[in-house]
Amino acid sequence: MARSGLATRLYRGEAGLDVVGRRKLWFGVAGALVLLAILSFLVSGFKLGIEFSGGNSFQVPASVGTLERTETVTEETLASAGGGAELVTAQEVGGPSGNFYEMRTSELDAEEAEAVKTALAEEFGLNADQISANRVSSAWGSQVTSRAILGLFIFVALVTVYLVLRFEWRMAAAAVGSLFLNLVLTAGIYSAIGFEVTPSTVIGFLTILGFALYDVVVVFDKVQENVRGITANNNQTYGDAANLAVNQSLMRSLNTSVVALLPVGGLLFIGAGLLGAGTLKDLGLVLFVGMAVAFLTSILVATPLLVVLKNQEPRIQAHNKRIESRRGAIARGEVTPKGTAKSAEGHDEPIDPEVGALAGAAPKVGARPAGKRPTGARGGRPAGGGGNRPGGKRR
Numbered sequence: 001m002a003r004s005g006l007a008t009r010l011y012r013g014e015a016g017l018d019v020v021g022r023r024k025l026w027f028g029v030a031g032a033l034v035l036l037a038i039l040s041f042l043v044s045g046f047k048l049g050i051e052f053s054g055g056n057s058f059q060v061p062a063s064v065g066t067l068e069r070t071e072t073v074t075e076e077t078l079a080s081a082g083g084g085a086e087l088v089t090a091q092e093v094g095g096p097s098g099n100f101y102e103m104r105t106s107e108l109d110a111e112e113a114e115a116v117k118t119a120l121a122e123e124f125g126l127n128a129d130q131i132s133a134n135r136v137s138s139a140w141g142s143q144v145t146s147r148a149i150l151g152l153f154i155f156v157a158l159v160t161v162y163l164v165l166r167f168e169w170r171m172a173a174a175a176v177g178s179l180f181l182n183l184v185l186t187a188g189i190y191s192a193i194g195f196e197v198t199p200s201t202v203i204g205f206l207t208i209l210g211f212a213l214y215d216v217v218v219v220f221d222k223v224q225e226n227v228r229g230i231t232a233n234n235n236q237t238y239g240d241a242a243n244l245a246v247n248q249s250l251m252r253s254l255n256t257s258v259v260a261l262l263p264v265g266g267l268l269f270i271g272a273g274l275l276g277a278g279t280l281k282d283l284g285l286v287l288f289v290g291m292a293v294a295f296l297t298s299i300l301v302a303t304p305l306l307v308v309l310k311n312q313e314p315r316i317q318a319h320n321k322r323i324e325s326r327r328g329a330i331a332r333g334e335v336t337p338k339g340t341a342k343s344a345e346g347h348d349e350p351i352d353p354e355v356g357a358l359a360g361a362a363p364k365v366g367a368r369p370a371g372k373r374p375t376g377a378r379g380g381r382p383a384g385g386g387g388n389r390p391g392g393k394r395r
Contacts, residue, residue: 017250020243023304030181030301037188044191049104049198049282052141055088056108058116059132062099064124067092070101077119078105081112089196100132108135141199148202155206159213167220170309175216178302182212185297186290200282208290211260215253215298222249223303230319237320239307246303257295264288 019026050057060070071090078085089104108116113133121128156176163172183205190197222245230241268284310316 019246020239026300040191054107058103060101073123074103174306178297198282204286212294
């Protein structure tokens with residue numbers, strides 16, 4: 001017989017991936033990563049775009065020079081102005097009318113902004129109206145932030161209600177905890193590496209919540225199917241059934257994540273990296289990081305956390321103790337598991353189903369044969385006769 005594939009062995013629980021049993025390890029790793037993320041928040045903070053911090057942007061056609069020269073001219077002009085303003089980011093961005101260099105600075109007054117625009121025009125031999133200059137107030141960024149936070153709370157509230165109605169409150173708590181862990185870890189990566197936070201980043205954060213929720217619901221649906229009537233089962237604890245559900249849905253979650261990450265990776269690495277579409281970088285980056293983290297948290301954190309919560313329920317506690325007691329008795333040889341028999345030496349041996357069937361069909365000692373009696377006779381005697389006596393009447 002050909003060997004079963006990994007997906008089949010995972011579904012049958014034969015692959016032996018003990019995800020739930022090693023929950024202390026996953027919780028420890030998640031806790032360490034959360035501490036690192038919080039430390040990054042306190043030390044590095046976030047690199048906010050001008051939409052949140054406020055500032056000015058200047059756009060110069062890329063055909064007139066190099067990005068390095070444009071950056072140098074902008075920095076020299078800001079330094080000569082003496083106002084303490086600085087260049088925040090410099091990047092090449094693709095647009096409908098061609099590529100251009102975008103210089104983003106901290107907030108400038110009208111004179112400083114005009115000086116930068118004039119210096120760039122003189123350096124590259126352009127008219128002043130060929131250089132686009134925009135000013136962004138930090139008030140707009142704060143409004144976007146407040147709306148995003150409000151949307152986050154509304155989303156979490158609706159998700160919690162749905163999960164309570166669809167499953168139960170313990171599953172809802174585990175799923176929401178996994179969602180917040182996903183947000184913290186993704187934000188920690190942004191803070192540690194120094195990615196710029198823009199409105200596209202905020203939109204991406206809200207988007208990955210939906211993906212993370214979908215992955216958790218897929219796993220929990222299989223958990224609910226496996227634990228139905230769990231207390232009537234004498235072989236599985238709640239953790240065993242939940243671990244089997246994780247194994248059964250692991251390949252599906254992996255395939256879903258890979259299929260989702262491929263287009264996002266194309267958006268990020270091809271669109272933003274090779275084609276220079278800088279406006280796609282912020283959205284693609286948060287989606288790629290968030291989806292990858294969501295896959296890990298849904299498998300390694302959400303279900304083990306659910307098992308911890310369910311094990312606090314008295315009914316599940318009693319069931320788990322009964323299973324553990326039975327397993328201990330089997331290990332000591334006090335109880336024979338189903339499907340085994342005692343050998344002559346006293347060892348447990350599996351029963352062959354065919355042998356068992358034949359043994360059940362064999363007649364017991366002293367039993368009559370199962371064949372039919374001859375028709376018209378009783379016990380093989382001639383009809384109408386009584387033993388060895390002739391069949392005539394007694395006188």
